[in-house]
Amino acid sequence: MTARRSLSALPTPAALVDIEIAERNIQRMADRATKLGVRLRPHVKTHKCVEAARLQASAGTQAITVSTLAEARFFASAGFRDITYAVPLAPGRADEAAQLAARVDRLHVLIDHPDALQPVERAARSHGRRLSVFLKVDCGYHRAGVDPESDGALQLAARIASSAHVEFQGVLTHAGHSYACRNPDEIRAVAAQERDVTAGFARRLRAAGIQVLDVSVGSTPTMSVADHLEGVTEMRPGNYVFYDAFQSLIGSCALADTALTVIATVVGRYPERSAFVIDAGALALSKDPGARQVDPDTGYGIVQSLDRAVTWHHARIHALSQEHGHVRVDGGLPTGTFRIGDKVRIIPNHSCLTAALFDRYYAIADSAVEAEWTPVRGW
């Protein structure tokens, strides 16, 4: 048996997952789903790796949500057999979806426009495989989805439900506007809107004689704080596995719940301008601006000591270039801190975007590497 690698032996930058924190986050969300009376179908786009998805499955169901067909194929190969591809399907990729559907028990796809239905029907017909279709509904985010009060929404649901080639699974939404919230009370209001609009739309369809099997909602902020989910059957949060600096600022989680960090080395030290430079830039952290609605001066992540015992809130990552992170420190650089070669941990603003920049994550426990997890990438 070889000695476990210590954190200080890792080349930087590197992505670390604190296993115990991730497991705690996974269990807490599984408990919430149970308490709220809905199925948890976690969105695996945050981690994109089998190891984390298996932890989620062991705490709840085998059903997952994905953001790319590459993820869908990857997780299907790993044995996941009930998959929702939660981005409106591009007509040019309907054949791929139909092929994949033949390899799993259920592949659910999304549409929100009449012109998207025919390509799905054609692909299902040519592959002899009935695809399951969700109708995406706009609950107030105004990114994608049908207007739940429109005539068109009802007509499209009826067309899907009466199709000979696809099955109508139900309605699905994502309250992405929860990411504009500033505190848990604001998030709770968005969660109520997400639930009520979507459940109300399902009632409207049922009143018109359309069978709605699933009412699927979810974002990590709303699912972290929602009071109840009456009328909903399924939640699809994803970010909660890792959480991040953004989620802690808006109040979805505590800072201690953040499971993904980037380890970086101090490679430049400039006491004369109260600044230092780390070897984690935009290609290690991503350029997500963070929750500036809460803190207009928030940087590109939160700086902690290597053991995470100290959080330096006065050290702000104020700029990122490709491979440099530029950190300014309020009140000057104390002697003996942030020395050339010192290592720090960065809690990224947006763990989904940060994780996707790495070929592997070091899964750690007790400050040593337990395993390497390999995410899928591409589309």
Added chain:
Amino acid sequence: MTARRSLSALPTPAALVDIEIAERNIQRMADRATKLGVRLRPHVKTHKCVEAARLQASAGTQAITVSTLAEARFFASAGFRDITYAVPLAPGRADEAAQLAARVDRLHVLIDHPDALQPVERAARSHGRRLSVFLKVDCGYHRAGVDPESDGALQLAARIASSAHVEFQGVLTHAGHSYACRNPDEIRAVAAQERDVTAGFARRLRAAGIQVLDVSVGSTPTMSVADHLEGVTEMRPGNYVFYDAFQSLIGSCALADTALTVIATVVGRYPERSAFVIDAGALALSKDPGARQVDPDTGYGIVQSLDRAVTWHHARIHALSQEHGHVRVDGGLPTGTFRIGDKVRIIPNHSCLTAALFDRYYAIADSAVEAEWTPVRGW
């Protein structure tokens, strides 16, 4: 011989390189270096692929600049033998650098702090290989580099020059503050500062009896417009191979010079809110905010038709989530445009960050795929 793939047959999102445009950009910068009387050592971090580096080498010298040790190893394996690693070296990776130095003719590393010298000397000694060291100087960007007027800068240069284990190659700067400029006149002023501060620092070192072999400057904006480079021996621009929406806005290039684009499919269409959604989100385009100092309303890229004949300046990519690009169109969605399944080309804000998100680029000519180029990633 198989038929060449047409653009419309590519799964989206995908990264495309217009070969002719890239070749024209490469030749133009090589001509500028010749005219300005300096060596061109292109920064290959923008494309990270051998194919583009070979085009650059065939237009000029074999010398390159890299931003990671992974790039250094990758290009060394491809036969590039004169490499500058232009990020201050992390002490923990000095051994790797010394090992790599043994595989090439010249590996130049950067330091800008006395505490960084000893690890480099130790690694050079233990590998029996003299490393070449540049002293990084701050020409006004204030990210990294010594203050060229300080006593410490002179002392550090003297220490490097007198070391028994490393060779002092010269001084090096990067005028990253050119990225804050709004037009070519402002860029020219930064270019003059970059040149004059660095050449002046070299004169100061020489006056103190220190031999300075190279005076290396460069950013794509400054090198695209600089009037002259007296006192400079080398330029290191990188982005110019592809340019991007940012560079076109600040006036480093014309829109027609942008060689990297992302092909995306319209997957959502919302005439009621004058918007559509494409399947290129933050993981395909990167979240670089672009040249907001020029256009506060600039989006996350510029939308063009599939054949690039039409540029839709009134279509703004106003938000990116992980796999969705949300586009608002001033004046409404014209019938027959941006239909579900239509494909568009996006000129990204920052081609370096966008390119790094893809496992391959499709190199195209005459609207068909000529080759696939594979970039290196990681650190």
